[in-house]
Amino acid sequence: MRQGTPHIGALKRTLAMLEAVIADNGASNATALARALAMPPATAHRQIATLVAEGYLAPVGKGRHLAGPRLLNLLHRLDEKQVIANVAAPVLHILAARVRGIAQLGTFENDMVTYRIKTGRGATDLFTKIGMQLEAYCSGIGKVLLAHLPPTERERYLAGGPFVALTHRTITAPALLREELDRVRREGFALDQGEIVEKLHCLAVAIRTPDGAVPAAISLSLADTAKLDRDDLLRLLQDAARKIENAAFPAS
Numbered sequence: 001m002r003q004g005t006p007h008i009g010a011l012k013r014t015l016a017m018l019e020a021v022i023a024d025n026g027a028s029n030a031t032a033l034a035r036a037l038a039m040p041p042a043t044a045h046r047q048i049a050t051l052v053a054e055g056y057l058a059p060v061g062k063g064r065h066l067a068g069p070r071l072l073n074l075l076h077r078l079d080e081k082q083v084i085a086n087v088a089a090p091v092l093h094i095l096a097a098r099v100r101g102i103a104q105l106g107t108f109e110n111d112m113v114t115y116r117i118k119t120g121r122g123a124t125d126l127f128t129k130i131g132m133q134l135e136a137y138c139s140g141i142g143k144v145l146l147a148h149l150p151p152t153e154r155e156r157y158l159a160g161g162p163f164v165a166l167t168h169r170t171i172t173a174p175a176l177l178r179e180e181l182d183r184v185r186r187e188g189f190a191l192d193q194g195e196i197v198e199k200l201h202c203l204a205v206a207i208r209t210p211d212g213a214v215p216a217a218i219s220l221s222l223a224d225t226a227k228l229d230r231d232d233l234l235r236l237l238q239d240a241a242r243k244i245e246n247a248a249f250p251a252s
Contacts, residue, residue, distance in 0.1 A: 013039065017047045021057055021065050029063030081107040084207055084216045085116040087247040092218065095240045096120025099233065101222040103240075104128065105207075106141035107215060108149075111157060113142045116216075126221065127197065134196075137163045137177055138170050140204030141217040143190035147181040148206060148214035154181065170195045189234055190217075203233050205241050210249050218244070 020033050028036075034044030048065060051057040055070030067075075088105050096103035096119050105117035112133040118126070128134065136142030136157075146154060161174035171177045184190045192202035204219035220237055 013043070014047045014051070017044060018051055018056060018071075021048065021051075022067055022071075026060050026064045026066045030065075031063070080209075081215050082116065084244065084248045088207070088216075088218065088244040089117055089119070091240050091243050091247075092117055093119050095220070095236060099220060099222070099236065101220050102126055103218065103220055104141065105216055105218045106139075106145070107217075108136065108142075108145040109133070111160075112136060113139060113145065115141075117218075126200075135163070137161075138166055138192065138195045140190040140192040140202035140219045140221075143181060143184050143192070144204045144206050144217035145214065147184035147190065166196050167194055167198050169193055169198075189237075192219075203230065203237060205234070205237050207241055207244055207248075209245075 016037060017033065017039070020037055024033060030044045030048050031041045034041045037044070048057060052059060052065065052068065055068045057065040057071070058068040060066050085105055085107075092103035092105060100121045102118065102120040102122055104115055104119075106113040106115050108114075110133075113136050115128050115130055115132050115134070118128055118130055134142070136146050146157060149157065158174040158178055161172065161177065163170070163172045163174075163177070165172050171180055188205065190204045192200075192204070194200060200221060202219050202221045204217050206214040207216040207218060208214055218237065218241060220233055222233075
């Protein structure tokens with residue numbers, strides 16, 4: 001018995017051609033691209049002609065093509081951070097269920113953390129909400145995102161301190177926060193040990209793009225009575241981050 005919905009072979013081949021044209025950046029004509037894809041030249045020419053007619057490709061002479069206006073318009077509409085959140089959602093659902101905690105994903109905008117995913121046991125009781133923005137200096141996700149800012153941007157942020165103490169554990173002094181961010185970069189994870197809410201502990205790691213940028217971070221939040229070892233939680237969180245990265249930025 002056939003499992004799952006069948007794929008459309010012709011569409012897969014056309015998408016492969018579209019990807020090949022974009023990767024080629026106008027260096028080769030349709031015949032050369034067909035050869036590289038082990039495709040009949042006539043098929044390649046029909047595919048490209050259709051993509052041109054629909055605005056996904058644009059001719060640049062001598063049988064070569066580049067991205068067309070319709071494709072560029074779609075790209076401008078894409079929010080890389082939301083794409084990451086979309087592929088992260090099922091991964092974080094599974095992770096949160098496994099550790100019986102709360103998994104979240106956040107991004108950095110206007111010196112604040114924007115929470116884009118929140119899932120897991122007790123999620124409705126936690127003060128954060130999807131779409132909410134909170135200060136970055138006192139959360140695990142915020143520390144990861146601050147730690148990976150370009151140095152000049154990070155220093156500009158720190159110059160805005162001292163910061164408001166939300167609990168007696170909150171790091172408020174810019175010099176101490178700088179040391180904490182250096183540790184986060186060095187060790188690869190951030191901790192919030194009751195710095196926003198007493199008795200709420202959070203562990204966070206980065207989501208990286210292929211070029212090393214950090215547009216997002218994910219975290220696990222648990223009560224301080226959690227039984228799981230921190231090293232186990234960190235391993236699970238790092239595994240989840242790699243799965244999200246592989247889904248959001250598949251190898252070409």
